[in-house]
Amino acid sequence: MCKADAIWPARLRRVVRAALRHWGWPDLVETAELLLSELATNALRYGNGNDVGVRLYLSGGKFVMEVRDGSSQRPVLRHAAHTEKNGRGLFLVDAMADAWGVSEDGTRTWCSLSLRPAPGDVMQPTAVSAPVTREWSTSLPPTANSVRLACVDTRTRLTQLQWNGNIHGASEIVRRLMANALEQGVDDHGQDLRLRLAITETGELLTEVSDANPSFPGVSADEGRRGRGLWEVRQLGAHVTWYMLPGGGKTVQARVKAGEVPV
Known part of the structure; x- marks a missing residue:
């Protein structure tokens, strides 16, 4: 991955952070940043299309992150050896996302997080307490x-x-x-x-x-x-x-x- 491409995962983390806060789901930020970084890095490193596209949206009680790399070659989940520096991207996505998959033509990889906060589990502004x-x-x-x-x-x-x-x-x-x-x-x-x-x-x-x-x-x-x-x-x-x-x-x-x- 070239230097010009290497800056994009960090930029996309800022994008997903801003989107989730705007939509009122700040508790998903940490996980979503990591997942989108992995999907984007995988597309930039292994995709052979002309560009990479990213789509973020809410649908059916889920937050969905979709990355398009234009390549028809389907990504493969693999278990990297301890000595390998790379190769853990989809393994992390599989472990942390509630669901993930690849489009039929192989050009888009997506993952989702459920919008199911437990009562009191979402980080909210501090309420007034007793004196x-x-x-x-x-x-x-x-x-x-x-x-x-x-x-x-x-x-x-x-x-x-x-x-x-x-x-x-x-x-x-x-x-x-x-x-x-x-x-x-x-x-x-x-x-x-x-x-x-x-x-x-x-x-x-x-x-x-x-x-x-x-x-x-x-x-x-x-x-x-x-x-x-x-x-x-x-x-x-x-x-x-x-x-x-x-x-x-x-x-x-x-x-x-x-x-x-x-x-």
């Missing part, structure tokens, strides 16, 4: 060591703030929020991450991690894996929401009640 009675915050550099320091600080501060909840579980939520921000939220300037712990008058713990990137970027096509940080936070019983910062950037908030975080 905060106790809180603590700090800024940390965007380094891997800051994740460990944030966990230690969380256990110490929640003990001092006398939160009547699972402090170990809350520390795990902080670890995953910080790791997610470090992986996907740090911009080119390397600005600090901000951690805030707040306890409301109803006993809820609000854990907030802020970073300078206003978007939720996906995982690049060559990483071969899915960003799972926020999904894992939800699996710990937290209600995950977000809000934009006035000066730029975003805050991701995880809200849990005392006793709701599993050990």
